Amino acid sequence: MNILFVLENYLPHIGGVEIVFKNLAETLAKQGHEINLVTHRLKNTPKFEIINGVKINRISCLHSRYLFSFLSIPKILKLSKQADLIHTTTFNGAPPSWFVGKITKKKVILTVHEVWINKWQETTNLSSLSCFIHNLLEKAIYTLNYDYYVCVSNATKSDLLKLNIPPEKVTTIYNGIDYEFWNPAKYKAQSQKLRKNINLENNFIYLFYGRPGTSKGLEYLIKAIPIISPQIPHSKLLAIVSQDPAYKKQYNNIIKLINDYQLKDKIIILPPISYQELPFYINTADCIIIPSITEGFGFNAVEASALGRPIVASNTTSLPEVVSGKYILIPPKSPEEIAKAIKRVYEKKYTKTPLKKFTIEDNVDNYFKVYNLILNGINKT
Numbered sequence: 001m002n003i004l005f006v007l008e009n010y011l012p013h014i015g016g017v018e019i020v021f022k023n024l025a026e027t028l029a030k031q032g033h034e035i036n037l038v039t040h041r042l043k044n045t046p047k048f049e050i051i052n053g054v055k056i057n058r059i060s061c062l063h064s065r066y067l068f069s070f071l072s073i074p075k076i077l078k079l080s081k082q083a084d085l086i087h088t089t090t091f092n093g094a095p096p097s098w099f100v101g102k103i104t105k106k107k108v109i110l111t112v113h114e115v116w117i118n119k120w121q122e123t124t125n126l127s128s129l130s131c132f133i134h135n136l137l138e139k140a141i142y143t144l145n146y147d148y149y150v151c152v153s154n155a156t157k158s159d160l161l162k163l164n165i166p167p168e169k170v171t172t173i174y175n176g177i178d179y180e181f182w183n184p185a186k187y188k189a190q191s192q193k194l195r196k197n198i199n200l201e202n203n204f205i206y207l208f209y210g211r212p213g214t215s216k217g218l219e220y221l222i223k224a225i226p227i228i229s230p231q232i233p234h235s236k237l238l239a240i241v242s243q244d245p246a247y248k249k250q251y252n253n254i255i256k257l258i259n260d261y262q263l264k265d266k267i268i269i270l271p272p273i274s275y276q277e278l279p280f281y282i283n284t285a286d287c288i289i290i291p292s293i294t295e296g297f298g299f300n301a302v303e304a305s306a307l308g309r310p311i312v313a314s315n316t317t318s319l320p321e322v323v324s325g326k327y328i329l330i331p332p333k334s335p336e337e338i339a340k341a342i343k344r345v346y347e348k349k350y351t352k353t354p355l356k357k358f359t360i361e362d363n364v365d366n367y368f369k370v371y372n373l374i375l376n377g378i379n380k381t
Contacts, residue, residue, distance in 0.1 A: 176364075
């Protein structure tokens with residue numbers, strides 16, 4: 001099978017979406033399939049290279065995701081001639097993939113990670129006008145009538161179906177993680193050393209990791225610290241926060257909030273760490289906090305569950321669907337509920353359930369089934 005992926009971001013850009021498509025593309029290539037991939041070109045990366053069998057074509061577009069939607073069309077058109085199908089994802093790789101698919105009569109599959117329609121106002125710091133425009137653009141992308149839609153959770157699927165997408169063209173395929181990589185036994189000794197290195201050996205550590213975007217709810221966690229600290233005097237928040245220029249305004253707002261509440265001695269903020277180091281930090285924490293307002297899948301919840309860490313997560317969108325192990329679910333946007341839940345974790349009063357597993361193998365197998373179904377003209381999985 002010859003598959004053409006169109007993704008606005010790919011390696012060396014690292015994020016949850018990039019890891020999912022890296023695993024999918026490289027596994028398919030290893031199985032003997034022809035895999036071409038079109039993505040936007042990052043600084044100091046070659047226009048073309050092959051990584052683990054995946055032929056990566058990078059498009060120079062002045063580092064603009066919006067320009068990628070237009071400037072990628074010639075390359076997609078050229079590579080689509082030999083492709084059996086085109087697989088793209090939200091957002092900026094979707095329109096050019098749909099356009100080329102219509103011209104070449106190729107089947108196009110769209111992976112939907114999260115639907116933000118009617119949520120832009122509460123999940124971003126954009127102006128009302130900008131939220132209105134993003135709402136229209138997102139709705140336009142989904143209603144372009146792709147051959148098939150894959151959602152990464154049932155919560156995302158439910159949101160998508162509200163747009164009157166035909167249900168027979170929509171399915172859920174969960175993202176997958178490498179459970180050998182996230183095996184807690186591999187990190188126990190090193191995590192204990194890490195506590196000493198960051199001078200938190202005798203503290204109760206609650207950890208947040210991710211970007212400071214409004215949808216992640218970090219501000220509510222910060223506001224919970226003055227409630228938590230008197231109840232657990234030796235507690236400290238360890239926050240691994242993205243400092244990407246795209247989130248500069250949100251990051252500065254978080255720093256201002258910490259200063260306003262005079263919390264410098266109750267929190268340690270670290271810059272992003274490598275993916276290889278991340279399990280050590282998660283395994284070091286006594287509690288993982290996921291105060292998100294919305295999540296399409298919830299990698300943090302799945303990773304922390306795999307490591308057996310107690311989790312406090314918002315009872316919203318996909319999080320109740322994917323969290324497992326030791327956890328407490330709370331309403332979003334409530335510092336008081338966050339504080340109560342952390343105190344309950346401190347007292348070891350949490351829900352316990354068997355581990356839910358979301359494997360790479362299941363992810364790849366399910367996508368391959370969809371490919372075959374689409375190519376055979378079947379519209380229902």
